[in-house]
Amino acid sequence: MSVRQFTNKAVPDDVLRGILADAARAPSGGNLQPWRIYMVNGESMVRLREHLASQPPMDKPEYDIYPPELGEPYRTNRFAVGEAMYATLGIAREDKDGRRRQFAHNNDFFGAPAALFCFVDRGMGLPQWSDLGMFLQTFMLLAVERGLGTCAQEYWAVRHAAVRSFVGAPDNEMLFCGMAIGHVDESAPINTLESDRMPLDMWAKFV
Numbered sequence: 001m002s003v004r005q006f007t008n009k010a011v012p013d014d015v016l017r018g019i020l021a022d023a024a025r026a027p028s029g030g031n032l033q034p035w036r037i038y039m040v041n042g043e044s045m046v047r048l049r050e051h052l053a054s055q056p057p058m059d060k061p062e063y064d065i066y067p068p069e070l071g072e073p074y075r076t077n078r079f080a081v082g083e084a085m086y087a088t089l090g091i092a093r094e095d096k097d098g099r100r101r102q103f104a105h106n107n108d109f110f111g112a113p114a115a116l117f118c119f120v121d122r123g124m125g126l127p128q129w130s131d132l133g134m135f136l137q138t139f140m141l142l143a144v145e146r147g148l149g150t151c152a153q154e155y156w157a158v159r160h161a162a163v164r165s166f167v168g169a170p171d172n173e174m175l176f177c178g179m180a181i182g183h184v185d186e187s188a189p190i191n192t193l194e195s196d197r198m199p200l201d202m203w204a205k206f207v
């Protein structure tokens, strides 16, 4: 479950190292292990936030976050989760400013004290991008096991240059996504959001 409000309780570097090391047990085709991770925590998160504030607010994304023509049922799914999220916060459909403000919390990692950025060598293809997903999902599950919460953030694809200049990633690496990491604010209404899933028969067939 994605967490979109964190407490400011610190996460020790050792805990993050442990999760990273265990997450690297994720499978990858040919065992290429194509993930390249930049972890930001504690004091360096403070510097990252300052850096981001000094950079252009938006870069042209290096990949399409969604297909330009999002057909059904994907379009409806995307719309539904947005509506459900704003409903948990009592933000009405016509309250464009309220929606924009909530979206902008992406830029503050939803208050998280730690974050990671997942890059991949530009020479890697679609199969290796799926390996990134396996690594990230494994990381997210291990984080829960250690009492933490996370939110994957493709949002950072629209600030890839600002992220790159902070983490020092080489040009041959491309940013896939970020992830906010920390302790879940259990009192936050947004963290009660339970997103829908399509009925199994819509996407799985026994043949």
Ligand SMILES: Cc1cc2nc3c(=O)[nH]c(=O)nc-3n(C[C@H](O)[C@H](O)[C@H](O)COP(=O)(O)O)c2cc1C
Residues within 6 Å of the ligand: 001, 002, 003, 004, 081, 106, 151, 152, 153, 154, 155, 156, 177, 193, 194, 195
């Ligand atoms: C690769 C990836 C990128 C995502 N990027 C964002 C993001 O930028 N901002 C955000 O609020 N949620 C982001 N999400 C979270 C999804 O919106 C969320 O997983 C989906 O709505 C299902 O909800 P759940 O994770 O709570 O079950 C991302 C998820 C994935 C897997």
